[in-house]
Amino acid sequence: MKPGPRNALTDVPGVRVGHAQRVGHGYRTGTTVILPPGDGAVAGVDVRGAAPGTRETELLDPRNLVERVHAVVLTGGSAFGLSAACGVMDRLADAGKGFPVEGGVVPIVPSAVIYDLGRGGAFRATPAAELGAAAFDAATGEEARSGSLGAGTGAVAGGLAGGAGTASAVLDTGATVAALAVVNAAGSVLDPAGAVLAGTRYGLPGEFEHLRPPSAREAAAWQPAKVTSFNTTIGVVATDVTLSKAQCGKLAGVAHDGLARAIRPAHTMVDGDTVFGLSTGTHPAPSGTELQDVLAAAADVFSRAVAHAMLAATGRPDAPAYLDVFPSALRARP
Template sequence: MRATLARNLITDVAGLKVGNATDLTLGSGVTTILFDEPAVASVDVRGGGPGTRETDLLAPDETVGAIHAITLSGGSAFGLDAAAGVMAALAERGIGFPVGDALVPIVPGAVLFDLLNGGNKEWGRFAPYRDLGYQAANAAGLDFPLGTVGAGTGATTVSMKGGLGSASMLCSTGHTIGALVAVNACGATNLPGMPHFWSAPFEQGGEFGGLGLPHPLPALPDPPALKGLPAGANTTIALVATDAVLTKAQAKRLAVMAHDGFARAIWPVHTPLDGDTIFAAATGKRELADPVFDLALIGAATVATLARACARAVYEANALPQRGAQPSWRDLWGGPPLS
């Protein structure tokens, strides 16, 4: 595994762009990932309360071989509408899976629960997520902010504000790895009562404070602190991507391995209260020299990259403007101002 790349964002992977739509009054938002060309993708769900769309077609034995976009959204099940807005934006551009003379954009997605964060959810008959998805798709580019933005706008953890995080690196195989995550965990990204991140061993360039781990490591509380919301009311959702040429089966294995990035960054994770879901996508720019060992090394790099992205999501977040909003890492521990 090697150093981070220029942006230290998932858009360092050639062939994709990211757009966000953020509504601070709502306390929620949408993040979408658009692929320049249809991308091979799969998904793995480990949480007990997921909210997903179009994930069955990502199984290796299903007919559709590639996708056009992915949405990560707040809003719980209401947020599944975000994909319809992304589909509308793609349809306007003539992008879709051909079915006779019709084109159908393939847009899987996952949602997190942010309905109780103090934002104004009195949206009337229809939730705003379709429009937010459309806005996010039309805002897609190579550079984007982190923290309280897009799908991470209303995200929280057990002890401090969650958010949107991203990171990238160059794998020892020569392939580029990227991760994008909205951290809304039942558990914590930080050691109990400390500013130190569980992801510290993977940090590069002081990207989330350069604090390392405390010495000696403290004993962990039993039981661990949990957010205390019901099943399905917490969820960390992510996309990991590479420029490698992968089959759907290989993308599935990458998604499976990537969950170790959650385990390195969040404690506890994959609980019955979470809906933890990871998509894996390959933009197909660089062949594997060895289909087994290269995939293993890419998987290991992906774990490290996703763990870093989880910490950046919390480190970069600001508290929502609503009264009584959950404090951010900076509110609790200080640190340099956000750029």
């Protein structure tokens, strides 16, 4: 395998990503919107954390009516932040995109939140419909950034600054599998035997060659001052391979394997870990063997996306960046 041209979720043809954030005046939070091409994408979901904050996930059960979604919203603000999806719904409805009903359309916008309340100083400084609309307006098929932006703006992972990260893989068939992860974990993103970012173990050739194991001194010195008690890692894994609704749910489920490889422990009582699976359906349906390759890639791209989120995050006084704590891990600038 090799990464796509951007090594990002937007390597899946037609998928757009937009971020909007607010920092200052009590805020440190944001929203990320994923927009599929055309009339939407077939979607599934897998919720494994014990404290999820979600919207419209029941619709993604293969037994239920709706087959396609028109956007996915990942956002800060805990349950308050779910209102960001209203701004995205308004934008889609104004464009005539949604599930057709008598008199108009109802956009289907499943959403998930992280817990970042109070990280900018004000507990109720959370995303609202306006921030969701701003993320929608910012969406582009060129977006490939990772770091403390969008839904990852106020994220913390194991005492380090968290964020949003993305990665992709192109399979031998020409199909693309890609992920976007918002890393805000109660668990550690570090390998217990030396403070290497666990997600980097699944990198493609050359992807993380600018890194090396941190010095033993730096690894021994790292003692997180405070690990938050409410967290959640959320994300999307997408492919252009034609999948059914049930297969999209399996795609999301296998991406959780990648989450658990990169974060330890995962799926705890204080995490709401949720992953959405999307299929744009522009590449032929897979054979049995090809489906296994798609699923295996989903786990790996999610692990890599977690690592990119941590490497690109911006440190702050209460949550230093990984490379601030372990500067010896940087062999050379990427």
